[in-house]
Amino acid sequence: MAKAKIAVNGYGTIGKRVADAVQAQDDMEIIGISKTKPNYEAAVAHQLGYDIYAPAANLEAFEKAGMPAAGSVEEMIEKADLVVDCTPGGIGKSNKTLYEKAGVKAIWQGGEDHELAGYSFNAIANYEGAFGLDFVRVVSCNTTGLCRVIYPIDKAFGTKKVRVTLARRATDPNDIKKGPINAIVPNPIKLPSHHGPDVKTVIPHINITSAAMKIPTTLMHVHTVNMELKNECNVEDIVEVLGSQSRIRFVGQGITSTAEIMEVARDIKRPRNDMWENCVWTDSITMHEGELYFFQAIHQESIVVPENVDAIRAMMELESDGAKSILKTNKAIGL
Template sequence: MAKVKVAVNGYGTIGKRVADAVALQDDMEVIGISKTKPNFEAQVAALKGYDIYVPETSKEAFAKAGLKVAGTIEEMIEKADIVVDCTPGKIGVTNKALYEKAGVKAIWQGGESKDVCPISFNAEANYDQAYGADFVRVVSCNTTGLCRAIFPLDQKYGVEKVRVTIVRRAGDPGDIKTGPIDALVLDPVKLPSHHGPDVKTIMPHINITSAAIKAPTTFMHLHVLNIKLKKDCTADDVKKLFQSRPRIKLIDGGISSTAEIIEFGRDLGRSRNDMWESCVFKDSVSIDDGELYFFQAIHQESDVVPENVDAIRSMMKLEMDNLKSIEKTNKAMGIGL
């Protein structure tokens, strides 16, 4: 069977990882990536052999930088079966008319509002809803991490309510512009943060509220979770449940910080030290007064990447069974090793 032709529009933190993850699959291929600036990321894309597409107005700058251009972004979209839009938040929505005109399927990221398209996506929780769909939004990194924990708990024990506080990393490691440098910033002051309502775009029946604080760190986000379940269970039951999930990693070995998780990723030899799984601190899982508590860390640069691959598979009808798609994606990327 011919491979599905995937274009990655926007080759930054998320886009470069999505391109590499798609390139590892045997049922899809990257037909091109887009850049607006001929910077080091464009140089690496060229070294990796990706065809680079740019806005018409950027062609001269790329020529001056000695970077070969395969065509315009519009031309890339014409050649694709599906576009993964990884442009900055709120820019992606402005590309919708382009995708509609070309009659091409598209995936947006969590920086776009839920209104960009009717379906928000998480591979474990609602893969079926995206089956054959034209437009899908993969929810944000924190929302993805929340769905991965809440969905199996709800399936097994029933979730009465979720209360979560999120300590957000302020910027990504390569980001030289974003702060704060010395503050904890309420993000936002008015509650809830977008994460709780975003979980409801996937699991509308979940009673959840969320608060978020931005902290001067780049490694990962950290969630402090308190969940009231409908059925009784022990902390060991929850650890076993999490252990059985394809995209949750139980963290032990003396690790008590996000910095050590990233070092763990480096030691594992993972590409760009990516931790694609939600990282649940094993010893934090506890039941107190009948309620579940735990900490989980989310590697913001990478956890949504396998979700994009599964979204492609569902939208392109390459696989009906979500667990089979997840297994295939995980195997190709080395997730769970």
């Protein structure tokens, strides 16, 4: 069977990782990536052998920089079956008419609103509903991390309510412009943060609210999750449920921080130190007066990457069973 032809529009933190993860699969391939300027990331994409497409007005700049573009962004979109839009949050929505005009399917990321795509995706929670869809949004890193734990626990024990506090990394490691560098910023001040309502775009019946702050670190986010469950259970039951999930990793053995989790990602030779799994501290899992509490860390640069691959597989009708797609994606990328 011919491989699905995938384009990545916006080759930044998420786009470059999605491109490599798609390229690792045997049922889909990257036919091009887009860059606006011929910077160092474009040079690496060129070295890696990706065909680079650019806005028509910038094609000459790529030629001059010694990395000739294969064509314009519009030409890339014409050649694709599906575009993964990884442009910065808020930019992606302006590309919708482009995709509609070309008759290609499109995936947006969590920086865009649910309404843009009309379907918010998380592989374990609602893969099947994305089968054959034209437009899908893969929810943000924090929302993905929440869906991955809430969905199986809710399925096993039922949920009365969920309350989450998020300590969000200030910005990504390569970003020299954003902060804070010496402050803790309640963000947003007005509650709830978008994360709780966003979980409901994927799992509508969950009673959830969230509060978030930005902290001066670039490595990972950390969540304090509190769930009031409908049915009685103990810590071992929760460990069993979370342990059955391939995209959840228990951490302990002296791992007391996000820094040590990133060291593990380096030590196990993950590409770009990526930690695709939620990292749940086993020792933090606590039942207190019938409520569940635990801490988890989320690697913002990579957690949504396998979800994008699964979303492609569902939308392109390459696999109807979500569990099979998850296993296939995991195996191909080395998870």
